[in-house]
Amino acid sequence: MVIEFDNNQPIYLQIMNYIKGEIITGKLKPGDKIPSVRELAAELQINPNTVQRTFQELERETIVETRRGMGRYVTGREETILTIKKEMAQDVLDRFIRGMQELGFQGEDILAAVAENIHQRDQE
Amino acid sequence: MDELLEVQGVTKKFGSKQALGNVSFTLGAGRITGLLGSNGSGKSTLMKLIAGLAQPGSGRISVLGVPIGVESRKLVSFMPDVPVTESWMNVGDALKFQRDFYPDFDQAKAQRMLDFMNLRVQDKVRTLSKGMNERLQLTLALSRRARLYMLDEPIGGVDPVARTKILNALMEFYEEDSSILISTHLVNDIERIFDEVIFLKNGEIVLQREVEELRLERGKSIDELFREVFAEC
Structure with missing residues (x-):
């Protein structure tokens, strides 16, 4: 380790x-x-x-x-592993949203930025 | 009795200079404590008092309820900041001396530690590098079956490779029901092995806390806190 x-x-x-x-x-x-x-x-x-x-x-x-x-x-236990996954996803999201807010993005702007980014990735 | 070491209102003066002023603290069993302070803060003096090598001006010290003296020395293994070996010795002689002095010396453990440290019994103490000598001193101290181990600056003045080796040896050969008190001013390399730290400044305790609590509470490393507390020294 x-x-x-x-x-x-x-x-x-x-x-x-x-x-x-x-x-x-x-x-x-x-x-x-x-x-x-x-x-x-x-x-x-x-x-x-x-x-x-x-x-x-x-x-x-x-x-x-x-x-x-x-x-x-x-x-x-499957559900425990699922719970960890959700928790860790929550942490990633928290960090991401905090970072975006520090850059001046708010609610809808953040959603739009995420949607656009995913859209671009799908096209590549 | 839960406390392994009890230090009550201890003072020590050298001439008119106060080395320790009203120092009180306790240590529990099975724990590793960092005694942190800049040079001249009183770390070595405090350890010598606990080891029974000097007398406090006032105050009381006991180990498992036993006042410091001949009996307490059976419970405490001390590695001073200067080598306990003589220059004519080889590593084997050093071990033999320690064994003659302390009936609790564990020869088998000493041999395992020598192998781990890459030391050989025929090596001359005089020709050992600083790092190898520290390894030998640590071997001598940890090979006793004591309840409290006191290591005065075990990683002082050795290179990072030797430091890692010494930390590895500590974790490998540490008996979990005993306690270790380690003095150092090099906090960064060693802070992850501590349960708690004591900050000693100008002969007085300014902080005694669990390290994980400090990290959680302050969001800072022990090294960073140490630098803040001792900034003006």
Whole structure:
């Protein structure tokens, strides 16, 4: 696992997002085993408690399941994966809209710009 | 008793110069804490007091409830900022010395660490580079079975490659039920391994917080906060 960390943001959130991304893009598949706290902390050179917190949050969001004495696995629940996808799409949209607003675009203008861009792409 | 280390109202003067002024804090078990401060802020002095190598002017320090003294030294492994080895030694001698001094020295772990560090027992301490010497000092400190490890500037003055190696070794050989207190003024390279940080400025604690909380709250790295707090030093 290679993550370019941004020290300005909580590290556990960055690892969570990375793992979610790996699941959505299919690099991590339902039922795949994920590394232990120890392994991941050593590999990423980060605090073990930070990794522990990442896994706890992922469990809370039912993205990761613990099987007693076996380790942690990526969930097989379709709806959870769909939820992550929606959440991440929401983040992308939020960032995009904020950026457009900073450039002076508002509601209808943003919609028009998106529609035009998609239209152009379709024609190419 | 939940606290691993308890420091209560500790002061220390050198002549008329105050090195530490009314320092109080506690550390929990199983945590890695960064003791951050510029040169001369009192980091080394504080560590020496905790290690029992010097006496505070006033105040109390205890480790797992044991006041600092002969008994507490069994619980604390200290890597000072100057090498504990002698120049005539080779790496094997250094290990043997440490083993004779401390009954809790784990020979098997030391050997694993030497391999990891690319150190050989026949290497002369005198001919080791700064980076290799730091690796040796870290090996000596972490090979004891202690509850609190104190590392004074473990990455000071070594190149980025050696730094990475030292951080790797720390994560690889760290016992999770013990705690580590690491002093440094090089925050950027090491901040991701901390649970919490203590900022020590002019012998006083100006901040003790969880690093992830600080990042969430301020949207800044610990390195950036450090530069702000110590800007006028």
